[in-house]
Amino acid sequence: MDLSTGTLMAHIILGSIGMGYFIYGRKEGRFVAMACGGGLMLMPYLAPNTLVLLLASAILLWAPFRWRL
Numbered sequence: 001m002d003l004s005t006g007t008l009m010a011h012i013i014l015g016s017i018g019m020g021y022f023i024y025g026r027k028e029g030r031f032v033a034m035a036c037g038g039g040l041m042l043m044p045y046l047a048p049n050t051l052v053l054l055l056a057s058a059i060l061l062w063a064p065f066r067w068r069l
Contacts, residue, residue, distance in 0.1 A: 007053075011044035014057050018043075021064060033064040 018040025025034025039060045047053035 007050050010050065010053060015041050015044060032067045036060045036063050
């Protein structure tokens with residue numbers, strides 16, 4: 001796991017955005033936003049490198065705007 005400054009900042013920023021998505025999804029009853037928020041909070045722990053982290057996070061950031069369930 002890469003512990004450079006950029007990677008750590010990406011973990012913090014993506015985790016914070018994920019928490020916002022999760023709270024929004026829970027309050028509004030939107031499953032996709034809640035699931036993507038949970039995924040964004042867990043992704044830094046599961047991604048093997050920064051490129052995979054950023055690509056998977058981009059998909060999770062985009063999904064709630066694509067599917068409004």
